[in-house]
Amino acid sequence: MSSKKRYLTSVFANGFVVIILLSIPLFYCRLYCTEFLLISMPHDARCVRIKPSGLLPARFEITPEVLKSTVTARIDDTIHFPSLGFAGYVDPVNRERCLYYYDERNDWLYLDKQTGLLNYSHTFQTRKKSKLVRQIVHLYAGPEGVGKIPDRSLGRFNYILIAQSKSEYFVYDKKLRQFFSIDFHNRTIIKSEPLKDAKLHNPLDIGRIKKQYGGTRGGFIRWKPPEEPVSEEEARAKGIRRKRNGRYYASVLDAYWCSAGRNILVLDKSGRIDLLDRKTLTFVGTAGRLPAPRSLFTSEKCSHPQSLLAYDVYPLTYYEEHIPDETGPCSGTYAGLCVSAINREGTTIALAVFDPNGKLIARQHSELQDCSTYGRSLPSCEAYYFARAWAPFHTAVLYLIENLQPPALSVAAFLAGETIEATAGHRALFILPNSFIAMIGRADQESFSWQILIGFLIICPSLILSAFLAWRGNIDAGRVGLSKNAKALWLVGTIAFGLVAYITYRLTRPRITLVTCANCGKMRRPDQDNCHHCNDTWKGPELAAPAWRVVDQS
Amino acid sequence: MFALIKREILDNLLFILFSVVLSAAFVLIAVWSAYDAEESNLIDIILLEFAIPAICIGALGLCGMGSSQMYLDKNKKLSAFICTHATTRSQILIARIITGLIAVAILLVPIAVTVKVLVQLVGPAAPVYASLVRDCLVTAFFTAFSCYCLGLQKGWSSSKIFPTFGAIGLTIILLTLVIIKGFGLHIWFILSLFIIASLVRTWNKFMTAAFI
Numbered sequence: 001m002s003s004k005k006r007y008l009t010s011v012f013a014n015g016f017v018v019i020i021l022l023s024i025p026l027f028y029c030r031l032y033c034t035e036f037l038l039i040s041m042p043h044d045a046r047c048v049r050i051k052p053s054g055l056l057p058a059r060f061e062i063t064p065e066v067l068k069s070t071v072t073a074r075i076d077d078t079i080h081f082p083s084l085g086f087a088g089y090v091d092p093v094n095r096e097r098c099l100y101y102y103d104e105r106n107d108w109l110y111l112d113k114q115t116g117l118l119n120y121s122h123t124f125q126t127r128k129k130s131k132l133v134r135q136i137v138h139l140y141a142g143p144e145g146v147g148k149i150p151d152r153s154l155g156r157f158n159y160i161l162i163a164q165s166k167s168e169y170f171v172y173d174k175k176l177r178q179f180f181s182i183d184f185h186n187r188t189i190i191k192s193e194p195l196k197d198a199k200l201h202n203p204l205d206i207g208r209i210k211k212q213y214g215g216t217r218g219g220f221i222r223w224k225p226p227e228e229p230v231s232e233e234e235a236r237a238k239g240i241r242r243k244r245n246g247r248y249y250a251s252v253l254d255a256y257w258c259s260a261g262r263n264i265l266v267l268d269k270s271g272r273i274d275l276l277d278r279k280t281l282t283f284v285g286t287a288g289r290l291p292a293p294r295s296l297f298t299s300e301k302c303s304h305p306q307s308l309l310a311y312d313v314y315p316l317t318y319y320e321e322h323i324p325d326e327t328g329p330c331s332g333t334y335a336g337l338c339v340s341a342i343n344r345e346g347t348t349i350a351l352a353v354f355d356p357n358g359k360l361i362a363r364q365h366s367e368l369q370d371c372s373t374y375g376r377s378l379p380s381c382e383a384y385y386f387a388r389a390w391a392p393f394h395t396a397v398l399y400l401i402e403n404l405q406p407p408a409l410s411v412a413a414f415l416a417g418e419t420i421e422a423t424a425g426h427r428a429l430f431i432l433p434n435s436f437i438a439m440i441g442r443a444d445q446e447s448f449s450w451q452i453l454i455g456f457l458i459i460c461p462s463l464i465l466s467a468f469l470a471w472r473g474n475i476d477a478g479r480v481g482l483s484k485n486a487k488a489l490w491l492v493g494t495i496a497f498g499l500v501a502y503i504t505y506r507l508t509r510p511r512i513t514l515v516t517c518a519n520c521g522k523m524r525r526p527d528q529d530n531c532h533h534c535n536d537t538w539k540g541p542e543l544a545a546p547a548w549r550v551v552d553q554s
Numbered sequence: 555m556f557a558l559i560k561r562e563i564l565d566n567l568l569f570i571l572f573s574v575v576l577s578a579a580f581v582l583i584a585v586w587s588a589y590d591a592e593e594s595n596l597i598d599i600i601l602l603e604f605a606i607p608a609i610c611i612g613a614l615g616l617c618g619m620g621s622s623q624m625y626l627d628k629n630k631k632l633s634a635f636i637c638t639h640a641t642t643r644s645q646i647l648i649a650r651i652i653t654g655l656i657a658v659a660i661l662l663v664p665i666a667v668t669v670k671v672l673v674q675l676v677g678p679a680a681p682v683y684a685s686l687v688r689d690c691l692v693t694a695f696f697t698a699f700s701c702y703c704l705g706l707q708k709g710w711s712s713s714k715i716f717p718t719f720g721a722i723g724l725t726i727i728l729l730t731l732v733i734i735k736g737f738g739l740h741i742w743f744i745l746s747l748f749i750i751a752s753l754v755r756t757w758n759k760f761m762t763a764a765f766i
Contacts, residue, residue, distance in 0.1 A: 010758045016751035017707070020744060024727050027734060085736020089686055099681060108680035121679070427734055429744075 007508070015497075015504045019406075022500060023429040026401055030432075033398040035080050038346065040388045045368035045380040047074040048340070048351045053223060054361040055316050055335040055353060060226050060252050067227040067249055073220060073312065073340035073351050075366070080346070083309075083426035100162045106136055109162070109169070116156030117142045118171070120184050139184050141169075143176065146187040163207020163264060165278070170264055172203050179281040192281035201283070204305055205267040206276070208258070209313040211305065211423075221314040221340050221351075225251040256318040260287065261334030265315060271303040273313060273339070273358075287315070287336075288354030293343035294365050296381050296436075297443035303341070309422045311341040336361070344422035345434050347384040402435045403462040406497040410459045414441035414451075462498060469502040470494035480510050481525040481532035558641065558649035559656075562623070566653060569619035573612060573657050577664040580608045584668050588676060600672060605665055609694045610729055612661040613701040617725045619657060620705025621718070623650050624756075628710050633760075647760050651753070654702045661698060666691045689737035696745035697732060701725045703752035710759050 052061050052068035061068050081087065098111040108121050118141040126133050140147055142154030158175035171180040179192040195201045205211075227249035230238070235248035242248075263275040263284060271290040274283050290311055292303040305311065317332040336355045342348070353361045368383035370376075378387055385395040402410075413431045417438030425433035432438060440455045456463075470491050477487045494501040514523035519536035530537055563570060584600045627633050633646045669691070673683050708721040728748075735741040 006758060006762075009754055013751040013754035013758070016747055017755060020731075020748050020751075021724060021727060024731055024734070028730070084733055085738070085740070086733045088736055089689070097685070102678075102680055102682055106679075108678070108682075110680050119680070427736075427740075429734065 011504060011508050014507045015500065018503045018507070019430070019497075019500045022503070026404055027429055029401050030398060031080055033394045033401065034346075034434075035078065036394050037384055037391055037398075038075075038080065039077065040391055041347075041380065041384050042368060042388070043074075045366055045378075045383045045387070046349070047072060048349050048364050048366040050338075050351055050353060050362050050364050052226070053338065053353055054355075055223075055338070056226065056253075056318070063228070065229050066252065067244075069224060069226040071221060071223045071314070071338045071351065071353060073222070073338075073349055075342055075346065075349050076220075080426055083423055085427050101164070111157060111160060112150070115140070115150045116158065117150050117154055118157065118160075118162075118169075118182070119150075122184065137184075139187065141182050141184070141189065143173065143178070143180060143189075143191065145189055146182060146184060161203060161206050165207065165259075165264060168278070170206055170276075170278075172206055172266075174203075179276065181278065181281060190279075190281060201274075202269040203266050204269050207264055209265050209267045209273065209311070211308065211311050221312045221338050223314055223316060223338060225253045225256060225318075228252050253318045255332070256316060257332065258314055259317045259332075260315040260337070261317040261332055263287075263334070265313060265337070267305065267313070269305065271305060273337070275358075286358035288313075288339055288352065288358050288360070290339055290341050291350040291352040291363055293341050293348040293350035294379050294381050295343050295345065295348065295439060295442070296385065297439045297446070306421050307344055307418065309342045309344050309346050309426075311339065314338045314340075343381070344425055345381070345384075345439070346426075347381040348379065399436060400461065402432060402437070403459060403465070404499055405430075405432065405435075405462065406500050407459055407462050407466055408496040410435070410437045410462060413438040414455050418442050463495075466495045466498040466501075469498065473502055473505050476509065477505075479523065480512070480514070481528060482510075555645060555649060558636075558645060559652055562649050562653040563656070565626075566619055566623060566657070569615060569622070570657055570660060572615050573661040576608055576612050576615070577661050580604055581664050581668045584672060588672055600669060605669065605690065605694075608665065609662070609698060613698045613729060614722065614725055616654065616657055616661070616698050616702040617705035617708075617721050620654060620702045620707075621709035621721045622705075623653075624706050624709030624760075625711065643761055644757075647757060650706070654706075655699070658695065658698045658702065662691065662695055665694075686737075693732060693737040693741055693745075696742055696749070697729065700728055700745045700748050700752070703749050703756065704728060706756045707752055707759075710756070 049070055049072045051070040053071040055071075056069060060066070076082075098113060099108070100111070101107065101109040106121055106123050108119070110119055111117075112119050120137075120139045120141060122137050124135045124137060126135060138148070140150045140154060142156060144153060144155035147154055157171070157173050160174065161172040163170045167183060167185045169182045169184070171182060172178070173180070177195040177198075181190040183189075195203075229247045230240075230250045232248060235241075235250065238250050240248050240250055260275060262279075263277055265287055266274045266276050266283070267290075268274060273287045273289055275285045275287045276282070277284050290303045290305065290308065293308070315337040316335040318335055319332050334356050336353065338351065338353050340349055340351045343350075349366045350363065351365075352363045355361050366380040368378045368380060368387055384391070386392050409430055409432075413433060413435055414437050417425075417431065417433035417435075418441065420428065420431065420433040422433075428434070437455055437458050440451050440458060443451055473494050474487055474491050477490055482490070490501070490505055494505065497504075510525075512525055512527060515526050516522070517524040517531040517534065517536060518539055520531060520534040522531070522533045524531040524533065583604055587600060587604070633643055636646055637643060669687055673687060677683055704724055705721050708724065731741060731744065735744065
């Protein structure tokens with residue numbers, strides 16, 4: 001291998017090692033800053049509430065004495081540690097993609113990739129002659145049926161989404177583009193027609209729609225029904241012990257569920273939430289869509305599931321009066337749904353309420369009310385960075401650490417940060433989709449020239465540092481006698497890759513002891529024929545024979 | 555080549571024995587735990603409380619092994635002496651790397667076999683641990699070998715302090731990459747790049763040292 005090729009491979013090898021080893025401590029510094037900013041954010045700024053929720057008809061909440069229904073959602077106390085890769089391996093259902101349900105008492109449901117069948121195991125308890133008998137049932141389900149033994153005639157599932165509702169399992173096969181309803185108890189299967197329009201329907205999740213980071217609750221929604229005052233006897237009968245404002249309150253509803261009634265919810269890749277009929281497995285309408293939480297720089301694309309750190313969907317079905325026999329959520333009244341979403345940086349939570357026809361009723365973003373520092377309410381995405389004591393300091397530190405990243409990777413984050421999935425963004429080492437420069441890149445509501453200008457200003461410290469290091473490197477390269485091409489490449493590389501390139505240069509620069517040039521007096525390399533300053537050659541002593549001889553005249 | 559590998563194994567017998575003792579200790583503790591722990595959390599205990607710490611300690615040891623190999627070579631000119639026989643510097647380095655791989659295998663293969671057998675014997679019928687075991691063990695291999703390659707790089711120095719403390723510090727930084735990225739494809743890709751880059755760097759340093 002020639003010395004040039006050897007030098008080039010050495011430079012790339014050193015560069016990879018340096019960028020990997022340097023990225024790790026920078027990551028932990030950023031993690032500390034972001035965790036501090038989240039913990040110091042007040043509880044009010046991490047919580048969003050809509051009161052009245054607007055889901056129930058007005059007649060339930062018209063009386064002044066009735067406590068209105070409320071829906072609340074909040075960001076957890078910590079989101080960055082559960083977003084780390086290690087945390088994702090704690091929960092079995094989280095880490096095993098083909099395991100959909102697991103209970104230690106021999107109950108499970110998983111997709112066997114080899115056979116392409118769903119393996120179902122359930123423990124039934126029945127009474128036989130006044131004795132409790134446990135019976136374990138193993139079944140296999142495919143697109144063509146349910147059986148006791150794994151058989152090819154049952155067909156083959158490929159990549160599936162699955163949701164459970166009581167004794168039924170709803171399955172969507174991404175390759176077949178079909179819905180299935182499997183009843184293991186009766187061993188029946190219903191299937192829909194294949195979805196034809198791939199642009200219109202691209203299901204991402206079905207049933208209980210929720211995205212969590214790590215094992216935490218994510219954007220957890222809590223819906224509280226309207227409550228009316230009741231007498232002490234009624235309160236005792238219903239098991240209510242706590243008084244509020246000196247009175248007992250009980251729910252006006254007899255029963256309510258987190259359910260879409262006769263339908264199940266289907267989340268589309270576009271962020272739209274559709275209603276799928278349980279019996280016919282056909283789409284019957286739109287239930288709503290994921291809200292777009294505010295970011296430090298606004299963006300319209302934030303409602304895509306990939307762009308959200310977490311989301312939670314709470315459909316409501318209720319009963320007004322006493323529950324008749326053989327009921328359940330399917331025979332109640334579907335009231336609509338509440339949807340919460342957390343933006344990819346984890347700084348804002350948005351909450352939206354939709355009526356049964358999918359029309360938006362109310363929307364709210366989290367904000368810090370009456371911020372004492374600014375004398376006004378602040379959106380939580382701003383409060384996160386600037387509101388509390390020491391928050392501006394940590395924001396500045398975070399900004400400077402982000403500017404230690406190579407400018408080339410900052411530009412990549414500006415251009416392509418949106419394509420990185422939100423949860424993965426919290427684990428990013430090289431291209432940072434949650435950095436300030438990436439936020440500018442996502443600000444679609446602003447003009448591109450504005451984005452370029454602000455983006456340039458944001459990475460200014462990084463560019464200044466890179467320029468300084470490139471200048472230092474260029475001087476040293478001239479001193480050690482690198483060729484003009486090599487110097488130019490190192491200059492461009494250091495401006496593009498900043499600190500990483502400078503460290504790589506220091507590790508790979510020729511380590512040769514320089515000697516003084518007899519012509520110009522500057523230091524030159526002894527392994528080169530010409531001085532790289534004055535182009536003078538080596539001057540060796542003349543070896544001509546002397547004119548005199550020693551002669552023996554004896 | 556076999557003679558070189560045999561010589562390297564004999565020269566680094568302490569580290570090989572360290573790997574043997576560590577993996578044997580893990581096997582004994584894992585089998586003993588199988589009698590005591592409840593079935594439901596046995597594999598979690600074995601993997602998260604025993605296997606991962608054992609692999610971390612093993613990775614530090616492997617880094618020390620790589621560092622020791624290159625430090626002794628640079629300061630005692632071992633390869634210069636061996637090259638006077640019918641062998642080349644590239645063969646010497648390849649033999650060293652193969653010895654490192656043998657040490658990694660001695661550390662990880664018993665752990666892998668033990669975990670697999672225990673999952674088969676006492677694990678649930680559902681694939682609760684399928685990807686955890688596979689991902690953990692593959693990541694362990696990449697991590698251990700990366701730490702060894704890091705030791706190879708750091709050992710090529712005349713100083714005593716830098717190969718020791720510098721290597722330990724960088725190994726700890728590298729091990730924390732597992733916390734950030736988890737056990738999946740992402741970390742395999744990053745560590746593969748790191749291993750290739752480290753070996754190329756070591757190769758260049760070792761081969762150019764022949765001319766000094």
